[in-house]
Amino acid sequence: MNIDYELYRIFYIVAKNGNITRASKELLISEPAVSKSIKNLEGYLGAPLFTRTKKGVNLTTEGITLYEYISKGIEYFKSGEAKFNELINLESGTIRIGINTTLTKEFLMPYLETFHKLYPNINIEIRTNLTSELKSMLKDGLIDMHILNLTNEETKNDFNIIKCKTITDCFVSNKPIKEKISIKELNNYPLILQDKNSNTRKFLDDFANKYEITLKPKIEIGSYYLVSEFSRIGLGIGYVTKNYIKNNLDNKELFIVPIKEKIPSREIGILLNKNTTPNFSTKELIKIITQNGTK
Numbered sequence: 006m007n008i009d010y011e012l013y014r015i016f017y018i019v020a021k022n023g024n025i026t027r028a029s030k031e032l033l034i035s036e037p038a039v040s041k042s043i044k045n046l047e048g049y050l051g052a053p054l055f056t057r058t059k060k061g062v063n064l065t066t067e068g069i070t071l072y073e074y075i076s077k078g079i080e081y082f083k084s085g086e087a088k089f090n091e092l093i094n095l096e097s098g099t100i101r102i103g104i105n106t107t108l109t110k111e112f113l114m115p116y117l118e119t120f121h122k123l124y125p126n127i128n129i130e131i132r133t134n135l136t137s138e139l140k141s142m143l144k145d146g147l148i149d150m151h152i153l154n155l156t157n158e159e160t161k162n163d164f165n166i167i168k169c170k171t172i173t174d175c176f177v178s179n180k181p182i183k184e185k186i187s188i189k190e191l192n193n194y195p196l197i198l199q200d201k202n203s204n205t206r207k208f209l210d211d212f213a214n215k216y217e218i219t220l221k222p223k224i225e226i227g228s229y230y231l232v233s234e235f236s237r238i239g240l241g242i243g244y245v246t247k248n249y250i251k252n253n254l255d256n257k258e259l260f261i262v263p264i265k266e267k268i269p270s271r272e273i274g275i276l277l278n279k280n281t282t283p284n285f286s287t288k289e290l291i292k293i294i295t296q297n298g299t300k
Contacts (some may be wrong), residue, residue, distance in 0.1 A: 012046040013075055015039060016054060019150045020072045024061035098286040103139035103151040107229040107242045111249045112170065112273055113152060116294045124291075127286045136204050140164075143278050149287045151195040151276040154204045154246075157211065165277040169294055173247045174209070176262040179239045185263040195223040195234050195241030205229065208271055209244055216266065233259065 054068035236243030253259040
């Protein structure tokens with residue numbers, strides 16, 4: 006069934022005005038064009054919608070019923086348009102972000118603070134989970150963006166990638182170690198590493214594999230915060246992101262362990278689903294992050 010919505014709009018305006026002349030002025034079309042549209046709609050529906058009088062037109066019983074429904078439809082259209090304008094003007098909306106707690110605290114929070122000051126009516130939903138789970142959620146449209154420490158894996162998947170900030174990793178201990186240690190020699194020390202599912206661990210394992218070394222941690226934990234804390238209390242040598250332990254280093258609670266091999270830098274990035282277009286709220290947050298990515 007092909008519905009000519011313009012005919013229904015003209016019917017609504019005529020019924021509202023009760024007069025074809027006034028309706029034609031509101032519609033900015035000629036009176037004959039209005040009359041023809043009404044006749045076409047009546048022909049399509051198979052019944053008259055108006056009775057003509059000297060003063061104008063009155064709805065038939067069937068026309069009254071149709072007008073009640075069309076009026077509701079017009080109001081829905083108006084409400085939809087108003088809501089649409091709210092969304093594109095960032096007066097309402099929701100951003101669903103997949104991110105781990107460490108990156109939320111160490112990277113995202115200042116941008117969220119800026120965003121919230123500018124757009125206080127936008128809802129923000131944070132989803133914390135394993136990286137693999139968050140990637141699946143992004144593919145399934147359950148989140149709008151995924152912020153993570155990038156690895157080589159992401160380039161192989163169906164994501165758009167926006168690189169935001171360069172970070173540097175290091176090994177740390179609660180006591181100074183003067184002599185440089187090789188990657189291979191690290192296995193002689195109690196190592197504290199994040200679990201194998203984390204992107205930080207995958208990055209480190211890829212780095213060690215280049216030297217044909219498999220690192221054997223004494224402690225594996227899911228929390229980045231606990232890696233640094235366990236290192237601080239002397240449980241072993243931890244692998245952390247240098248950008249996030251500045252206070253520990255300044256306070257001499259942690260010391261960088263000198264490594265013979267140069268650990269490459271990596272990127273914090275945003276993943277987007279290639280098959281969808283980000284909503285206006287998501288686009289604006291990305292803009293704030295990328296314009297101030299060195300925070």
